[in-house]
Amino acid sequence: MPPPGEKVRRKTPHRTPQHGKPRKPEPAPLPPGLAVREAAVRLIAAVLIEHHSLDEVLAKELTSSPLEPRDRALARLIAATVLRRRGELEAVLTPFLEKPLPARQGNLWPILLAGTAQLLFLDTPPHAAVGLAVEQTRHDRRARNFDRLVNALLRRVTREGAAALEGVDAAKLNIPAWLYARWERAYGPETAHRIAQAVLAEAALDVTVKSEPELWAERLGGIVLPTGSVRLHSSGRIDALPGFEEGAWWVQDAAAALPARLLGDVAGRTVVDMCAAPGGKTAELAAAGAKVTALDLSAARLGRLTQNLARLKLEATLVEADAAAWNPGHTFDAVLLDAPCTATGTIRRHPDILHLKREGDLVALAELQSRMLDNAANLVAPAGLLVYCTCSLEPEEGAEQIARFLARNDGFERVAIEAGESGISPDWLTQAGELRTLPFHLQSDQPQLSGMDGFFAARLRRRG
Template sequence: MRAPTGGRPFGARRPQTGFARREQPEPAGLAPRRAAIRLVDGVLSRTRTLDAALEADHDPTGFRALNERDRGLARAIAGVTLRRFGTLRGLIATRLDKGMPKKGGPLEAILATGAAQALFMDVPVHAAVDLAVAAARADPDARHFAGLANAVLRSIAAAGAPTPEPGLDLPPWLFARWRQAYGEETAAAIADAVAFEAPLDLSVKADPEGWAARLGGVVLPTGGVRVPSGGQVAALEGFAEGGWWVQDAAASIPVKLFGNLDGKRAIDLCAAPGGKTAQLAAAGADVVAVDKSAERLTRLAQNLSRLGLSASVRVGDAASVTMEPAEAVLLDAPCTSTGTIRRHPDVAWMKREHEVASLSRIQAQLLDAAARLVAPGGLLVYGVCSLEPEEGERQIAGLLARNPKARIEPVTPDELPGLREAIDDQGCVRALPSHLANPEPRLAGLDGFFAARLRIG
């Protein structure tokens, strides 16, 4: 069976806009399917993440040209395909005696998106298959395999969805790591949790109960508000007025570990996109936000302006930046982001195992630099949205071994009501996607996250 990312890079193979022109009007519903195929193909070829494709100034997918309804459909198809890609890849492979054709263009994405609609979405089988075949015929490379696509998809649809298996929809290397780190039962629970689309979590400036009532959501133990995902965020009540910002419940935990920040100086390292900067400012801190990307800091400043909050922004590398030490230093370090797969399903298929080691080395450098920016007796909070121990627990163990002035200041259950299970034996926070259980999967879970609070000096 061919690996999902095999073959030549998508961008080098042909332009993503390379669907052939046709004299006849295209079938209704084909445009969002073609956009979904291009989105998925960019991920499988590791040329572009979903977010990058959806936010790029140059849109090679055709996504932005769609109306709002079709954009929602394209995103839904791409999301379901990537969440169930392990299963889909296996079903497709068993029906290809000679493996995936090497010159089939986006054929793998065509088959996967078609099968995802037929098996896991409320799309009639004939529509899912016929439109996938039409997409194949419209592509200069895949058109030679339109008959094959028709046969494969009809066979998959006739057999129906298989019985779910723990971890089958994840890359084998990743699920094996989770089993080793957390045990079979917990790893299976994590895999089950990331199979569902994440809800929309909001950090509010004030009155979470009121915002929950207005938005039809619920108040979380972290003090945020959770609403079912779907629709345009900017169209929700309170967005334009700056009443809240989007931030997963787990990502809101690190700032809470500082306690009272009113009037204190705080440094937010690797600050963009700015959710934690907003938290620090809303808590009354005098914040300096540092990030190496000037473009991302511009967006951070725009978000703060919408929220009516302020912070000093500084372009710089967190590993070498120098400034006056602060009482509170936050390092949300770059990481593999494996804790965010339920929110960003492309992460599972974009990342490779060797990146854990390379990012771990960067995190250690950043931690040492962050510790130097803490005023004597101040607090350093370290966080990563990763489920990999090398990026979390082992980073803290390494810092303690290197820096005799650092010590863990344990987090207590009363600081995280409703999330006692996320506090480990050392008093660090290890949030899992399977935490915050709810009978309704659309309102359950949170991102996988690690956070540690350290007193320096």
């Protein structure tokens, strides 16, 4: 007992001067490579589970990411490989599961797909692919109880995955059945299979140059294609390549660069580029000396187009409007309509299309294209040209669209596109004289330099 009159002093726990609470221990640093894999899995989940486009989630996920550019590129590569090879990946993983995974699993399945893609297609060392996938699982609140399952499954993929893929038809396995069947009906079994094989390859980087393609091919470490585009052997950071800052070139697939050239010499002529953003065709027309009006429904996309034109030091009049209804009160010497479509010709660059598009989308898109085409026709001056194009492989969005248009518009006639024009190969032309590029066209002895987007284009003239 303390002496009478002496107060008892109770011991109190040590408190921090700022908050009065014990300091929490610093979190352990993430294992090297984990942040990249987590970014890749978020991209995969955003496409496969939340049904967002890959470009959309890339802009949100990686633009503000603390990852270094090289790590951002790796995250995108892992995600794109999963989206491109999902059929094969699931063909390997699913038989290894003794029972279905629970509905509430967090990102467990995207983690497994990403790990399997690294093991089978990206030459990632097994200890890294497996170990980081297990760590990812432990960091996922809903998936953390499955860390042992992930370890066991991916180790089995390491041992047996390659053998499980022997003899499978990868081209057919990775394409949705409805889409593959459409290609078989439109092009025949052999061509359909070649298309499916081609879209499994990562697309090369093509650029359109303002002038001197041979010079820029040398400076950029690429080759000049027969069409005049420059194809690079490797990409890296686009904004770090020679000529980017001074606006000497812009990124544009070789096939996408062809429709604007079908208008011929546009110097001094008035041309409207409908559905213009992000602006590759607008830039082509402006660089060729046309007086360009660039039309788009989206203010955000027009903002990006403005930035692109500023970098390229090119000018155009920008209009925010609906291409299906816009009426400026006068006509133009030429109109270019690159209509919204299913974009099935661009799967090499946008593998998320395999998982986001549905056959039912065609009906609404074909109707929209028809309305846009009719309005575009109203904007063409007598004897003027109208070029209609889509980056789709589907006949309803190409040749059939033009056939229907000509049937209801006797004031227009088809102007056949000729072999050799703008470097166009005879193999890229239909009997009607329309452009029909396929993903396996433009072959090279170097596979990484082969292929092009699937594009359709038709050239029409308004009768004088």
